[in-house]
Amino acid sequence: MAKSINKDQKLDNQLCFSLYSASLAMGKMYKPLLEKLGITYPQYLLMLVLWEGDQITATELSQRLGQDKGALTPVIKRLENLKLISRHRDPGDERRVFIELTTSGKSMQKEAESIPEKVLLACGLTRQSAKVLREQIEVLRQSLKP
Numbered sequence: 001m002a003k004s005i006n007k008d009q010k011l012d013n014q015l016c017f018s019l020y021s022a023s024l025a026m027g028k029m030y031k032p033l034l035e036k037l038g039i040t041y042p043q044y045l046l047m048l049v050l051w052e053g054d055q056i057t058a059t060e061l062s063q064r065l066g067q068d069k070g071a072l073t074p075v076i077k078r079l080e081n082l083k084l085i086s087r088h089r090d091p092g093d094e095r096r097v098f099i100e101l102t103t104s105g106k107s108m109q110k111e112a113e114s115i116p117e118k119v120l121l122a123c124g125l126t127r128q129s130a131k132v133l134r135e136q137i138e139v140l141r142q143s144l145k146p
Contacts, residue, residue, distance in 0.1 A: 029122050033115050037108060038082065042075045044112070047101075050085065051109045055100040058087075084108060 011017050030041050039047065049064050050056070058076070062069040076099060079085045084105035090096035120130055 029119070030115075033118060037111055039079070039084075039108075040075075043079055043084075044115075046072070046075055046079060047084065047105065047108065047112070050099065050101050050105065054106075055098055057090075058097045058099060061099060079105075 007013055027041055030044070034041060034044050037044075045065060046061065049061055056064075058069055058072065061076075062072050065072065076085065076087065080087060082104075083102055085099055086102055087097050087099050090098060120127065123130070125133065
């Protein structure tokens with residue numbers, strides 16, 4: 001016999017599950033778009049940051065993506081192996097590592113131009129409704145910061 005459960009304890013009523021399952025679905029939707037470029041979703045996010053402003057430090061990159069530098073290191077190495085980025089140490093401070101786009105990495109930006117529009121279409125969103133949703137999610141994210 002099924003137990004009676006408080007409606008607040010049902011999986012489908014959990015905000016965390018809605019966000020989690022939406023994130024999984026978004027990843028699945030991006031996969032074929034990014035396979036054409038030969039990169040993964042985490043690599044795409046890193047490339048987006050570099051397309052906004054090339055030659056940044058690994059620390060700045062980790063702050064921008066909200067991830068630990070250690071978690072980004074394998075992603076950086078794979079992009080370097082793909083010859084999309086290069087790394088070099090700051091001669092004035094060996095602890096600082098600069099990451100910059102290669103010629104191939106810069107040209108990939110043109111190949112990726114259609115992705116945001118395809119994502120909006122797949123999500124059934126307009127630019128305006130996507131902006132409102134992003135703003136709501138950002139408010140949530142900021143409220144969860146320690």
